[in-house]
Amino acid sequence: MPKGTLTRDEVLDTAAGLVKRHGPQALTMRGLAAELGTAVTSIYWHVGGREALLDALVERTVAGLGEIRPAGGTPEQRVVSVACALRRQLRDHPHLVALVHERGLTERMFLPAQQVLVREARAAGLRGARAAEFVRAVQFQVVGHVLVERNRERAPVQSPGEEELWSAETTGADPALARALARPVDTERLFVTSVRALVGALLTPSGT
Amino acid sequence: MPKGTLTRDEVLDTAAGLVKRHGPQALTMRGLAAELGTAVTSIYWHVGGREALLDALVERTVAGLGEIRPAGGTPEQRVVSVACALRRQLRDHPHLVALVHERGLTERMFLPAQQVLVREARAAGLRGARAAEFVRAVQFQVVGHVLVERNRERAPVQSPGEEELWSAETTGADPALARALARPVDTERLFVTSVRALVGALLTPSGT
DNA sequence: ACCTGAACACCGTTCAAGT
DNA sequence: ACCTGAACACCGTTCAAGT
Numbered sequence: 001m002p003k004g005t006l007t008r009d010e011v012l013d014t015a016a017g018l019v020k021r022h023g024p025q026a027l028t029m030r031g032l033a034a035e036l037g038t039a040v041t042s043i044y045w046h047v048g049g050r051e052a053l054l055d056a057l058v059e060r061t062v063a064g065l066g067e068i069r070p071a072g073g074t075p076e077q078r079v080v081s082v083a084c085a086l087r088r089q090l091r092d093h094p095h096l097v098a099l100v101h102e103r104g105l106t107e108r109m110f111l112p113a114q115q116v117l118v119r120e121a122r123a124a125g126l127r128g129a130r131a132a133e134f135v136r137a138v139q140f141q142v143v144g145h146v147l148v149e150r151n152r153e154r155a156p157v158q159s160p161g162e163e164e165l166w167s168a169e170t171t172g173a174d175p176a177l178a179r180a181l182a183r184p185v186d187t188e189r190l191f192v193t194s195v196r197a198l199v200g201a202l203l204t205p206s207g208t
Numbered sequence: 209m210p211k212g213t214l215t216r217d218e219v220l221d222t223a224a225g226l227v228k229r230h231g232p233q234a235l236t237m238r239g240l241a242a243e244l245g246t247a248v249t250s251i252y253w254h255v256g257g258r259e260a261l262l263d264a265l266v267e268r269t270v271a272g273l274g275e276i277r278p279a280g281g282t283p284e285q286r287v288v289s290v291a292c293a294l295r296r297q298l299r300d301h302p303h304l305v306a307l308v309h310e311r312g313l314t315e316r317m318f319l320p321a322q323q324v325l326v327r328e329a330r331a332a333g334l335r336g337a338r339a340a341e342f343v344r345a346v347q348f349q350v351v352g353h354v355l356v357e358r359n360r361e362r363a364p365v366q367s368p369g370e371e372e373l374w375s376a377e378t379t380g381a382d383p384a385l386a387r388a389l390a391r392p393v394d395t396e397r398l399f400v401t402s403v404r405a406l407v408g409a410l411l412t413p414s415g416t
Numbered sequence: 417a418c419c420t421g422a423a424c425a426c427c428g429t430t431c432a433a434g435t
Numbered sequence: 436a437c438c439t440g441a442a443c444a445c446c447g448t449t450c451a452a453g454t
Contacts, residue, residue, distance in 0.1 A: 005437080029428060039439050041430085046437090050428065101309070104362030115378055118385070128384030136393055137402045144352020151355075154312030170323055176336030177326070185344055194345045194406060201405035213418080237447060247420050248447085254418090258447065 006038055008046045012056055019057060019095045024102050027053075054103050061096045065089055065112045075124035076196075076203050082120065083142050083195045086113040090146045097150050109146075110139045124203050134202050141198055149187050214246055216254045220264055227265060227303045232310050235261075262311050269304045273297055273320050283332035284404075284411050290328065291350050291403045294321040298354045305358050317354075318347045332411050342410050349406055357395050 014035050018027050029050055033040040047053050068085045070078035090097055090109060100109055117138055121131040171178045222243050226235050237258055241248040255261050276293045278286035298305055298317060308317055325346055329339040379386045 028426090030426085040428085041440085042438055044429075101359060104359050106356055106359040107363065118379060118389070122380045122382065122385075127382055129388040131382070131385045132388030133398060133401060135389070136398055137405070140353055140356050140398060141349070141402065144356045145348055147355040147359075148314055148348050148352045151309060151312050151314040155315065170326060171330075174330065174335055174339070177330075177339045180337040180340030181326070181343070190341060190344055190348060193341060193410075194349065197345070197409035198402060198406050201409040202401075236445090238445085249421085249449085250419055252448075 006036065006042055006046060011036065011043055011046050011053075012060060015053055016057055016060065019099065023095065024054065024098045029053075051103065054099055055105070058096065058099050058103060058105050058108055061093060061099070062108050062111060065093070068113055068116050070116055070120055075120060076199055079117065079120050079124070079138065079199045079203070080192070080195055082113050082116050083138055083199070084192065086142050087146055087191060090143070091149070094150060097146060101147070106143060106147075109143050113139065113142070126203075137198060137202060138195070141195060145187075145191050145194070152185075214244065214250055214254060219244065219251055219254050219261075220268060223261055224265055224268065227307065231303065232262065232306045237261075259311065262307055263313070266304065266307050266311060266313050266316055269301060269307070270316050270319060273301070276321050276324050278324055278328055283328060284407055287325065287328050287332070287346065287407045287411070288400070288403055290321050290324050291346055291407070292400065294350050295354055295399060298351070299357070302358060305354060309355070314351060314355075317351050321347065321350070334411075345406060345410060346403070349403060353395075353399050353402070360393075 011032070015027060015032055018032060018035065027050075029040050029043055033043055036043075043053070047056055066089070068082055068089070071081040072078045089112060097109070100106060114135070117135045118131070121134045126134050171181070219240070223235060223240055226240060226243065235258075237248050237251055241251055244251075251261070255264055274297070276290055276297070279289040280286045297320060305317070308314060322343070325343045326339070329342045332342075334342050379389070
């Protein structure tokens with residue numbers, strides 16, 4: 001329900017709704033114009049072309065993501081909680097992940113957790129380049145996991161008949177292993193295990 | 209240089225060349241037909257529509273990926289070497305990563321390292337569900353990292369002026385940390401560090 | 417069995433023209 | 436300053452028609 005004059009925010013709002021409902025590939029300039037009740041070319045005047053529109057949507061969504069607060073007693077617990085919170089945020093906005101990928105703005109998904117992670121890294125005793133590497137490792141881990149998760153969900157019934165591949169031979173006569181590999185992945189559990197392992201190892205340096 | 213009659217393989221070859229040179233979004237049915245010197249509709253007869261074409265290309269590339277052989281003395285070293293080899297393979301075929309993402313076939317990128325990882329997990333003493341989870345953790349880690357890497361490379365000069373964000377306040381008066389965060393990420397180093405941490409932690413269980 | 421052109425229903429973007 | 440329609444140069448896919 002647009003008022004008399006078209007606004008940049010109005011355009012972004014309707015665009016966001018369209019993406020939220022049907023994904024970024026469903027966001028067409030012509031479709032958006034129809035939804036807005038204007039000519040296609042008006043969109044160009046207010047926000048520019050499609051790429052500029054997507055970029056604006058990404059910025060908008062990231063900005064609206066709400067702060068992440070660490071929870072837990074030990075530094076390790078706190079960092080893990082941040083990782084889980086970031087994953088949850090991203091999973092709660094699947095369209096954001098899709099948008100970000102279409103525009104190559106992965107970096108933006110790092111932002112919500114960035115400062116908190118820096119703080120926690122220092123609280124855990126890390127300094128300088130080591131602290132920076134720790135922050136990056138967690139960011140890559142979380143965002144990478146979410147990207148893989150999201151991508152898998154788009155391909156239903158993937159690699160069928162894989163159970164056959166896991167014969168006694170390749171699994172070394174370990175039927176429990178064969179069964180586990182045939183089952184769908186419990187991504188939630190896998191995520192927590194991985195993050196815990198990574199964070200634990202990086203926070204308790206044994207060598208160097 | 210097509211012979212008199214058009215072949216499915218010929219179509220796939222030219223399509224692969226097109227993708228390799230200009231990326232998957234440059235692979236258009238009409239452009240491919242032009243390159244082949246045939247009518248667009250011939251492609252439909254031989255390989256089906258665009259999505260079927262992309263799927264065929266993914267399968268083809270993965271099949272041609274060469275076996276991964278672990279190297280090193282300890283199980284940890286061997287698994288890390290497999291992870292590095294898989295990453296290298298995927299990075300050497302950036303078009304494959306792009307293809308896979310456009311079609312949601314992430315799972316296919318797991319395959320080259322799958323059996324080797326299962327073997328190494330068992331060699332390291334893991335059994336049943338624990339072994340399966342270990343394999344998945346490494347796969348998610350590697351593929352996730354590659355997805356993030358690839359995606360970042362598409363957005364040049366990302367987040368400029370970020371150095372300003374890392375003032376003394378947020379970094380806790382750690383200029384080395386601020387500088388490290390302002391620098392571009394050394395993804396190679398980050399990858400090795402992360403994988404080593406993950407694998408090391410998962411192979412030497414302390415709790416449970 | 418294989419290949420064709422024409423047609424359909426879409427795209428994003430530009431540009432001159434309106435008010 | 437803001438909005439418009441027409442036009443350009445593309446898409447993927449279908450289908451009836453050819454040989």
